[in-house]
Amino acid sequence: MMPNFGERLRSARKMAGMSLQELSNRMESPVSKQALSKYEQGRMQPDSNALLSIASVLGVRPDYFFREPAQLSAIEFRKHAKLTEKERERIEAKALDMLERYRELESCLGLDSSFVHPFPDAVLAFFDDAGNYAEKLRQAWNLGIDPIPDVVEMLESYNVRVIMLDAPDGFDGLSAWSGDIPVIVFNKNRDVVRRRFTALHELAHLLFRCEAETPRENEKLAHAFAGAFLFPKESFLRAVGEKRTHFTERELLDIKEYFGISVQAIMARAKALGVINDFTYKNFCIAWSKNRIDEPGAYRSKEEPARFRQLxxxxxxxxxxxxxxxxxxxxxxxxxxxxxxxxx
Structure with missing residues (x-):
């Protein structure tokens, strides 16, 4: 008996992005769509030949179906993510698969990897909250005000599970909880600077209740937290001064390459801190719009999860x-x- 087989089959099928009919069509041992549906509902179980065929088609090992399933809760995809329902399900299933393997590995090593929430019940409602809590989190985690060399490495050191997936272009990131462990998933096909920002954006959703007036404003609050965490106020004012009307591209790219934050986010941070006014920011956005997809400048960091491999x-x-x-x-x-x- 495989008590979780139906749930495991459904997860593996979603991870492969297949419908029941597509799975049935690809199997060497003939199994109907109706039989597969009964497997998923727990009304039937496959024989050994059917199990091996299902595993082969779905690209998983047979022992996948015997593994204890993990659960994700409070799943939040980035607002306005351009994903189909099947793509969302596939991303969630892949994240769950990685979490299950992670959990089993930690169990083999006898590790307790609990997460200590630094600000239980904290709320972000205004943009000042985002900057204040970014500063408080740096203090709580003893990070000072210097650039964070590798955001993903830093998050993993505080027992945040970070998962990098080969995902469609419409996906940036998601946040979720697996029990009391925070989970961040991001797209490996994004550049390093965007991965850093996305990871911290999702961290904001995990640590705080964002209570702005609209979902769009909540996303802006998470953006503001990410920008403030990457480029603290003291460091920012030291680098650019308290009031500016113009910047050179070279200056902004130098800052990007030192702090690992996009030019767009630097200027949004300048506006939030009152270093530039709305007029200057709007002019910048118009002038820089041609670079939003492929921004110049780079940051030397991997920003790839490494803890699982190390364990x-x-x-x-x-x-x-x-x-x-x-x-x-x-x-x-x-x-x-x-x-x-x-x-x-």
């Missing part, structure tokens, strides 16, 4: 798990993982 290496090297188990948890073949690992 996997530790578990294998200390012989807590076998290479076969490691391959299962990594979602790779034995040979693929063997080529990646070399022991000293």
């Amino acid at each position: 996997l290496d530790r578990a294998v090297s200390e012989e807590v798990i076998t290479m076969s188990k490691a391959a299962e948890l990594a979602g790779k073949s034995y040979n693929e993982l063997s080529e990646e690992m070399s022991f000293i």
